[in-house]
Amino acid sequence: MGCICKTQANQQTIKTKLVIVGLEQSGKTAIFEYIKRGNFFETQPTEGYNVDFNNKDYLIFDLAGRTPNLWQHYYQNADGIIFVIDSSKKENLQQVKEQLMKLNQDIELLNIGVLIMFTKSDLQLIDCEAFLEECEVLKNTEQEKVWQSCSSKTGEGINEGIQKLMLLIKKWNIRRQKI
Numbered sequence: 001m002g003c004i005c006k007t008q009a010n011q012q013t014i015k016t017k018l019v020i021v022g023l024e025q026s027g028k029t030a031i032f033e034y035i036k037r038g039n040f041f042e043t044q045p046t047e048g049y050n051v052d053f054n055n056k057d058y059l060i061f062d063l064a065g066r067t068p069n070l071w072q073h074y075y076q077n078a079d080g081i082i083f084v085i086d087s088s089k090k091e092n093l094q095q096v097k098e099q100l101m102k103l104n105q106d107i108e109l110l111n112i113g114v115l116i117m118f119t120k121s122d123l124q125l126i127d128c129e130a131f132l133e134e135c136e137v138l139k140n141t142e143q144e145k146v147w148q149s150c151s152s153k154t155g156e157g158i159n160e161g162i163q164k165l166m167l168l169i170k171k172w173n174i175r176r177q178k179i
């Protein structure tokens with residue numbers, strides 16, 4: 001992650017660094033804004049990234065879906081990744097699978113907790129569990145992941161997802177200390 005992350009982390013003793021990734025228009029910024037404001041906020045497509053470091057618990061980078069080749073550069077110093085899937089879109093699930101496989105490869109040697117967020121649950125069309133089963137992402141016990149269905153319109157599931165991610169990050173930190 002870039003120097004902004006490290007500088008701000010030092011100044012504000014931020015505990016946890018998170019990165020939000022996912023396909024274009026999947027709902028990343030809406031989740032980022034919901035975490036920041038506690039309500040839905042109408043978004044624009046992201047250019048580059050958004051960052052929030054005012055909340056001392058988290059430093060969050062919300063990356064642009066249109067430049068997936070840049071995501072990996074933010075993983076190095078991250079504690080957690082939120083991979084966002086638009087659960088109202090069945091047509092791009094193949095692309096989602098490919099990005100999830102790429103994510104697995106990119107973080108193979110890093111101790112990072114991954115939360116898969118199926119967002120737009122207010123419009124939900126896909127069967128999340130069947131999808132996860134089909135693409136086998138949760139079967140790799142070496143690289144444990146958690147998942148949650150959520151909506152940035154209603155707020156449903158967002159805090160639950162973050163709590164699951166925090167627990168997973170704690171586990172990773174304990175494992176890291178044992179190594």
Ligand SMILES: Nc1nc2c(ncn2[C@@H]2O[C@H](COP(=O)(O)OP(=O)(O)OP(=O)(O)O)[C@@H](O)[C@H]2O)c(=O)[nH]1
Nearest residue numbers: 025026027028029030043045046065120151152153
């Ligand atoms: N109904 C519904 N719409 C949502 C939800 N989350 C996001 N949207 C809408 O989906 C569209 C895309 O949301 P963004 O959060 O901007 O998506 P993004 O993943 O940040 O997109 P990029 O920055 O282009 O990669 C916007 O029109 C949002 O209003 C949700 O939970 N429910």
Ligand SMILES: [Mg+2]
Nearest residue numbers: 028029045046
């Ligand atoms: Mg965005």
